[in-house]
Amino acid sequence: MSSNGKEDGLRIGVFVCDCGLNIAGTVDTADVTEFAQTLDDVVCAVRNKYTCADPGQNEIKHAIKEHRLNRVVVASCTPLQHEPTFRACVAEAGLNPYLMEMANLREHCSWVHPNDWTGATAKAKDLVASAVARARFLQPQEELTVPVTQRALVIGGGIAGMEAALELGAQGHQVTLVEREASIGGIMAQLDKTYPTMDCSI
Numbered sequence: 001m002s003s004n005g006k007e008d009g010l011r012i013g014v015f016v017c018d019c020g021l022n023i024a025g026t027v028d029t030a031d032v033t034e035f036a037q038t039l040d041d042v043v044c045a046v047r048n049k050y051t052c053a054d055p056g057q058n059e060i061k062h063a064i065k066e067h068r069l070n071r072v073v074v075a076s077c078t079p080l081q082h083e084p085t086f087r088a089c090v091a092e093a094g095l096n097p098y099l100m101e102m103a104n105l106r107e108h109c110s111w112v113h114p115n116d117w118t119g120a121t122a123k124a125k126d127l128v129a130s131a132v133a134r135a136r137f138l139q140p141q142e143e144l145t146v147p148v149t150q151r152a153l154v155i156g157g158g159i160a161g162m163e164a165a166l167e168l169g170a171q172g173h174q175v176t177l178v179e180r181e182a183s184i185g186g187i188m189a190q191l192d193k194t195y196p197t198m199d200c201s202i
């Protein structure tokens with residue numbers, strides 16, 4: 001480990017996704033891939049047409065073994081969509097799944113700069129450089145399973161609290177609802193009538 005907290009012997013692989021034309025129609029992904037290759041600690045940079053598809057994932061697994069990668073950066077879409085996919089992918093190649101970082105070149109770049117090829121490409125390079133910088137500091141993580149008590153405490157007996165308590169109860173959990181006032185109902189209970197039925201609120 002260096003004095004700045006960065007691990008020694010880093011070998012980072014960067015995989016830049018076209019997503020068909022979703023990214024490659026707006027971002028010069030070939031240029032971004034070439035740029036990634038110049039970054040410190042990056043030992044291979046690969047451009048894929050669809051990184052999440054089997055051929056793309058196989059390329060990642062192959063590169064991890066061939067280049068002895070100890071960090072992977074996937075520059076593609078939102079982690080919301082494919083972080084689990086790529087974590088599983090690197091794990092299958094023997095790498096701890098938490099040594100994978102993503103750069104979002106689609107939702108954060110190509111989709112929001114559709115008419116700016118030069119600007120979007122420059123931003124994509126910044127996003128990749130940032131993800132590589134983050135990847136340098138990733139540490140392996142172990143997942144734990146811990147038992148939890150299947151009971152809930154809901155604080156506040158207004159509409160939101162009552163609804164939450166009812167939903168949790170319907171899911172089979174034991175619920176304790178706490179309200180500081182003498183009755184539940186919150187603001188709703190203070191209303192004379194409710195729109196559109198004009199019923200009494202209580």
Ligand code: SF4
Nearest residue numbers: 017019050052076077
């Ligand atoms: S990894 Fe994401 S950006 Fe790439 S092809 Fe799949 S969905 Fe599209």
